[in-house]
Amino acid sequence: MKMQEENYQGKIKVLFVTATTKGGGAERMIFNIIRSLDANHVVRLFVTSDEHIPEVYKTENIQCLNADKQHAMSAFPKLIKDLKHYKPQHVFTTSSNIGYMIILAKKILRADFKIYIRCAVTPSEIYQSDIRTIGLNYVNRFAYNSADLVIAQTDFMRGDLIDNYHIKPNKVKTIRNIVDSSFIQSQSFQNKCIELKSDDYNIVACGALYSVKGFDLLINALSGLLKETNRHLYILGEERYEPGYRSFLQSEIDKLGLSQHIHLLGQKVNPYPYFKKANLFVMSSRKEGYPNVVLEALTLGVPVVATDVVDWTGVIKDGKNGYIAKKNNVDSIKEALVKAFNTEFKMESETIENYNYNELFN
Template structure:
């Protein structure tokens, strides 16, 4: 007998972003279970913003208008949840998580919260960040269960936010490998003429594309460099490229809603971030069989590329599934690039990427979600997944 007949999911909005995409994926992946067991599923959006991701039709979507306010979130969400009377609520992102925990104790349902970022890195300093950290520390330990998107995020919650380790489960983001390959085969008309390597992401300081450009300049990489994305650092990065005399070799095609054809045609993928929650772009590149160079930032790259956490490195390190470098170390990233100049190493790590991507499949995600949501599997829900 299933113990839930109504479940609510809460997120700030469905505007563009990784957490929003994963929420919609989660609802799609779990649809067969929820519909088969006649569980009423509600998705509550706190803010009335333009939606970049599509919620499945079977879900009852309710949009509030809290305008980013925690107080308005409390005032509008409490009567709604009282009316919906869910036995469990799963939330994504800090504001939704805090509201979920507080209301669970008032209304008597189970609160499961999902932390999508390295919390300490997400609130680096200043009065507002300090207040946010205090509020996280006051609420997160009172959740029924906490989902961390990586082992690094889990360790940060346990060490700095008083969350008990036995209440935290790591659930990596899901990836539909076949769908990514299908999208990668879509025709595009602006692929670079020359062979290239690629980095993707928002052009903001945290992604540290400045480091990627510096490392590229120091390396002996014969291919061009493509940086896919948009953001407030674009002009500064283009100026840096010009100053280094690389304008003919470094390309900025802008933001692409489907980046996969560009990644598929690249020789390999590079990520030079200062901090991550769980770097989707790295796993998506691995789904396409691309070797990866990444900085060992908090959190995600080490456990994806080495299978280990924590991992301390002081120089470029060829790990089990990819090439890791210290954060903000241009020489190490250049060394990793030069290492992949060798066709044998490139082929070996391309194969390793394909192998490792299987650990992030939709099916493994589904099984983890069953545990986190305290769902009872029937015989039809038990699916064999090979080890490894």
């Protein structure tokens, strides 16, 4: 894609680098950050794959370049070329693997741009002894220590990054996920989610279909709470990382005789109409960074049941806008669901105070 250099004059140039534009929270966070930047910034998105910006996220100020490579490392030559041409002052990614590439490119080009890596997974949750994770942790340690700033989603994650990768504390900053409230509100009216009936009690969950998200826990927690009721669970998301997990979930649903009450709807590019129409949103994860979906549901005025994978202090208030359950605990999730079913929540749209990325990229 050719650019007019005059558009750059006097502007702060920021390059976002990602492998995918169709994933979950990490990818949505990139677009949230992009939309939050003011007119003093020129934004460019480098995508290592052939995935384009989903229509729901397209704006005139995003310039996009696709490397069209199956594996991120294969896009390295194109990344170097684009960095040399674009000459950004700031480069941001949500992937340590891509961060590794950016750092190598910076050394090769002898460039002076600043590198920001947003951590998606708390290190202690991936620290294992098999060869793959040993290699991953080596890459992470190098990338995080070489970046100008590592962004943690919680204070716990920040401490974990410092302890596990021996990063200087002044190089790790806690920035909670930002929420584009106006965007979410507008998108929540864009499509009709015909699967959800207004006369039913609609429970919605959303995320990639793999074991970390705990959908198997949720399904088992709902056993005995759905039959002969008007309650329905709708799970939005596609299978990722663990082949056969969707079939496993469906077999659990069938085994419990809940096929008329639990529905796997696949990925929805715009999930917000489903959130908006829900009576209850559930996040049953075993592990998380800081779940966007919980903040998004609360922004739409929907009560939430969520596991205690992060510190929800000041976000989820028991009995007022939801309930907190113990992670990886079917009985605790079930108890929280029963409380939610029997609570008449007086919900209002939550206002989430966002970090100002214009101040970071200055």
